[in-house]
């Protein structure tokens with residue numbers, strides 16, 4: 001059975017059943033069953049090439065499953081997506097234009113009333129992320145953190161039922177990491193938006209995480225951080241001796257090469 005994205009009337013925001021994704025002989029994951037509840041925050045972890053971005057692409061309807069089914073509440077149009085950060089150099093684009101791309105259709109050709117409604121939504125999204133002050137500046141002159149706030153606003157402006165975040169904290173300093181993760185957390189609490197958050201670093205978001213999906217080389221584990229982030233579970237996934245050490249409120253993974261949490265972030269374009 002080939003999967004298609006279907007609208008879903010039941011309670012899960014995202015449901016994967018028997019999901020398998022393979023490129024040729026290479027199986028990224030197989031037999032993946034995952035229900036994400038409205039308002040739930042799921043961290044997606046795993047080393048480079050384990051299939052985290054591919055999972056986002058499946059949920060967006062851009063990549064068909066090899067087998068199994070995927071369903072997203074409201075269909076792909078109710079998904080907000082924060083892609084991996086790339087610096088935007090455009091001087092012809094303003095922040096409010098970028099955020100407006102998160103709404104269906106274009107401002108051109110709309111009647112006065114629809115244009116006014118659109119502007120109200122964009123202004124509200126800009127205000128929610130604290131970007132109103134630079135909404136009319138060319139995006140290319142803004143800092144990485146400012147651009148990232150605009151991407152969050154763009155993902156939220158369409159009132160998503162599901163928010164997919166692909167390493168949204170990459171290249172942000174600690175203060176901006178906090179701002180962006182707090183914005184995402186506030187949204188899911190206020191609007192019941194389900195969040196799937198791809199990251200190489202669980203610690204900055206650990207207080208927010210309800211469950212972890214950990215992908216390694218065709219194997220995976222789903223559970224609470226306390227269930228998944230253990231020496232036994234990660235050693236099984238990595239098929240080598242991995243030690244999970246808790247220091248205060250942080251989790252450190254040591255003892256294996258290619259274990260992602262203690263590696264520095266890979267550079268853009270990797």
Ligand SMILES: Nc1ncnc2c1ncn2[C@@H]1O[C@H](COP(=O)(O)OP(=O)(O)OP(=O)(O)O)[C@@H](O)[C@H]1O
Nearest residue numbers: 023028046047048049050051052053054055266270
């Ligand atoms: N369309 C495709 N055809 C063939 N192989 C692909 C395709 N898309 C991705 N891959 C391969 O699948 C693997 C998983 O890629 P993916 O980008 O999903 O990994 P990831 O976990 O997000 O990695 P990273 O942490 O490096 O971003 C990679 O080895 C990649 O080269």
